[in-house]
Amino acid sequence: MATMNKRKMKVATRFSHSIPKLVCPDGEDGLLISTKYLNRTLKVDESSMTMSVESGVTLRQLISEAAKAGLALPYAPYWWGLTIGGLMSTGAHGSTLWGMGSSVHDYVVQLRIVTPATPQEAYAKVRTLDNSDPNLDAARVSLGVLGVISQVTLRLQPLFKRSITHLAKNDTNLGDQVVSFGKQHEFADLTWFPSQRMVVYRMDDRVSSNMSGNGLNDFPGFRSAPSLVLEILRTAEENQETKGDADGKCTDAKLTISTLKSSAYGLTNDGIAFTHYPVVGYQNRLQASGTCLDSLKDLHITACPWDPRVKGLFFHQTTFSISLSKVKDFIQDLQKLIKLEPKSMCGLELYNGILIRYVKASSAYLGKQEDGLDFDITYYRSKDPLSPRLYGDILEEVEQLAMFKYGGLPHWGKNRNVAFHGAIKKYKNAREFLKVKEMYDPLGLFSSEWTDQVLGLRDGVGIVKEGCALEGLCICSEDVHCAPNKGYVCQPGRIYKDARVCTRLTSSQ
Ligand SMILES: Cc1cc2nc3c(=O)[nH]c(=O)nc-3n(C[C@H](O)[C@H](O)[C@H](O)COP(=O)(O)OP(=O)(O)OC[C@H]3O[C@@H](n4cnc5c(N)ncnc54)[C@H](O)[C@@H]3O)c2cc1C
CATH class of the missing domain: 3.40.462 (Vanillyl-alcohol Oxidase; Chain A, domain 3)
Known part of the structure; x- marks a missing residue:
């Protein structure tokens, strides 16, 4: 329905823990698609050591269900109130330099994603991506701009x-x-x-x-x-x-x-x-x-x-x-x-x-x-x-x-x-990501002005206005971006001279 009406959308999760405004759809009448009820474990396969869950399952549920089958996710964020869809979309991780590393998305072997589609396709397309599909590397960390991840299969290990x-x-x-x-x-x-x-x-x-x-x-x-x-x-x-x-x-x-x-x-x-x-x-x-x-x-x-x-x-x-x-x-x-x-x-x-x-x-x-x-x-x-x-x-x-x-x-x-x-610009395959985004969501219905800026599709991530540097909305270039009336002005950093920071002037300066 939203695709038919060209309405902006975003996926919202049960606890919504991200700090940047990733989750905000553009405009005033955006649609939030909740994964609150996508909360079931679908399959635990002990022989292949894989587990399939719906994307609104929390890390807490995943850990506990896997353990019941004698399995474990080897590395994970330390806070278990995140959903699988949300933590994948933001590249969340635990800590290791061993094996395949600490990011949960690197243990995903298959996922299902629902993307906008043409009227002939009834406006929605369900795509199943596995390890042989290069698009999986776009969907592993997607910032939520490709569509709705509905199901995820993860490779686990024997509980240890x-x-x-x-x-x-x-x-x-x-x-x-x-x-x-x-x-x-x-x-x-x-x-x-x-x-x-x-x-x-x-x-x-x-x-x-x-x-x-x-x-x-x-x-x-x-x-x-x-x-x-x-x-x-x-x-x-x-x-x-x-x-x-x-x-x-x-x-x-x-x-x-x-x-x-x-x-x-x-x-x-x-x-x-x-x-x-x-x-x-x-x-x-x-x-x-x-x-x-x-x-x-x-x-x-x-x-x-x-x-x-x-x-x-x-x-x-x-x-x-x-x-x-x-x-x-x-x-x-x-x-x-x-x-x-x-x-x-x-x-x-x-x-x-x-x-x-x-x-x-x-x-x-x-x-x-x-x-x-x-x-x-x-x-x-x-x-x-x-x-x-x-x-x-x-x-x-x-x-x-x-x-x-x-x-x-x-x-x-x-x-x-x-x-x-x-x-x-620091991501060598950013262009490949954008190609998949263009293919999955050509109208940018899951994108906002902010995600477009972050992905380099529009200029400037910052908001330049009075006091903007204090909240990290901008890097100051003029005193007015700090708080000159309170004595805070824009100055170079102490050891990194290229930095521009809001420093309090002391009487000796
Ligand atoms: C107390 C606390 C502890 C944390 N600990 C860690 C940690 O140890 N390691 C770490 O790396 N991070 C950590 N984080 C940050 C956290 O990883 C991210 O904020 C997180 O991944 C958000 O998950 P969420 O389920 O709340 O998703 P949300 O914040 O709700 O969503 C994040 C983005 O993903 C999109 N999205 C969500 N679900 C889907 C879906 N099914 N399909 C498509 N898009 C989707 C949303 O639209 C949004 O753009 C922590 C955060 C908090 C608050």
């Missing part, structure tokens, strides 16, 4: 056990160690607390199923929190921002980090208590978590910390991958920047620091182009888009360093506009 130990170290040699660490441990990742000069190495490997242990992961950041506590924490953060209280943020960050450490980052040895490392357990109990999903029906007395229905976390996320060959220099540039402003990263440490994960090159046209490290940086966002943030200039410089000096690739489901500037 893992053994996890966290080790905290000083971050001085991080740049030297990061690549070899990923090669040593199959599920390695790192959490970096740059202002505390500390990095937590997760030594995480596959072990024999005979090894005893029934460990469980229930990451504290994905647990239910009382709404009242969330409100108190948010108000405290807002006050620190208003007063420019960097010391307060650093004190709170230390407390957050020590609480995380003493709670073993949510790991328990038996589902009840943490007593010692290593934590050994089955993949389905360790690979992802998200118990706050169970709190949704209690009138919001408790909630997921980022639930917009309560006054809780409100943040920006800057997430990009840097190729292995460049990552040491990138980390060292970051360390130089932090040396100039040692307290500048306390704010993001309140959001569990910088999560660093391993990703591998993918055949997906919009997938990772090289093996690399994905940096996940979460930080305070003001409810007032014209309000400058504490050390906002440093974070803007990190963002521009990553994307422009080091050629970082954006996570499609996260980030502010800045990260998508010219991004499409």
Whole structure:
């Protein structure tokens, strides 16, 4: 019906977790096609170790259904409230440099996608793509612009056990160690607390199923929190921002980090208590978590910390991958920047620091182009888009360093506009992707002005207006893009002189 009426469309999922405006259809009368009821497991084939699901199935369901059949998805995002359709469309991943890598879409062996079609075809075409079809590499990571993915078949592995130990170290040699660490441990990742000069190495490997242990992961950041506590924490953060209280943020960050450490980052040895490392357990109990999903029906007395229905976390996320060959220099540039402003990263440490994960090159046209490290940086966002943030200039410089000096690739489901500037030019098969888009949806019904800009079909991803750089809508080129009336003007970066950031003028400048 929508194709017949040339109406703009987008697929919407049950929890809609992407941060950029991927999900918004163009105009005022766009149609949202929900996958909420596409929530069934269709087939689990133990002999071929494949599982077919509808696209609205959550990662949580997939993990649990696979485990019942003695199977496991080897690598996955850490939060299980994502749908298979949504996480594929944004290229979501876990962490590994081994095998076929950590992106779920690289384990897809077949999918079914419904695309617009001609009147003779009754306006809709159901296409089944498998590994022998090159168009699968467009549909693996599609940003939702090709049509509606309705079914997905994934290649799984026999269920296995893992053994996890966290080790905290000083971050001085991080740049030297990061690549070899990923090669040593199959599920390695790192959490970096740059202002505390500390990095937590997760030594995480596959072990024999005979090894005893029934460990469980229930990451504290994905647990239910009382709404009242969330409100108190948010108000405290807002006050620190208003007063420019960097010391307060650093004190709170230390407390957050020590609480995380003493709670073993949510790991328990038996589902009840943490007593010692290593934590050994089955993949389905360790690979992802998200118990706050169970709190949704209690009138919001408790909630997921980022639930917009309560006054809780409100943040920006800057997430990009840097190729292995460049990552040491990138980390060292970051360390130089932090040396100039040692307290500048306390704010993001309140959001569990910088999560660093391993990703591998993918055949997906919009997938990772090289093996690399994905940096996940979460930080305070003001409810007032014209309000400058504490050390906002440093974070803007990190963002521009990553994307422009080091050629970082954006996570499609996260980030502010800045990260998508010219991004499409970094994908060698972007043209192939656009050919498939033209074939599947020639009228661009699943596209919006924003996705066209991101895909290079229209100029400019940014929105240039007063204060636009504060929200990452643009890179400043004039003071008016910052907040000159509050003393914030557009200046070059501190160590990356090509960066343009909103810096507060001090009396000496
Ligand atoms: C708490 C939290 C933790 C996260 N953890 C990770 C992580 O560990 N690793 C990681 O890589 N990412 C992570 N993410 C980001 C996440 O991967 C993306 O935001 C995500 O993939 C969105 O999935 P979704 O099901 O919510 O899809 P949505 O955000 O609803 O949709 C994303 C896009 O896909 C399209 N789409 C959805 N379903 C279909 C379909 N069936 N057919 C066609 N198009 C479709 C939508 O139209 C939209 O354009 C996390 C996000 C949050 C909020």
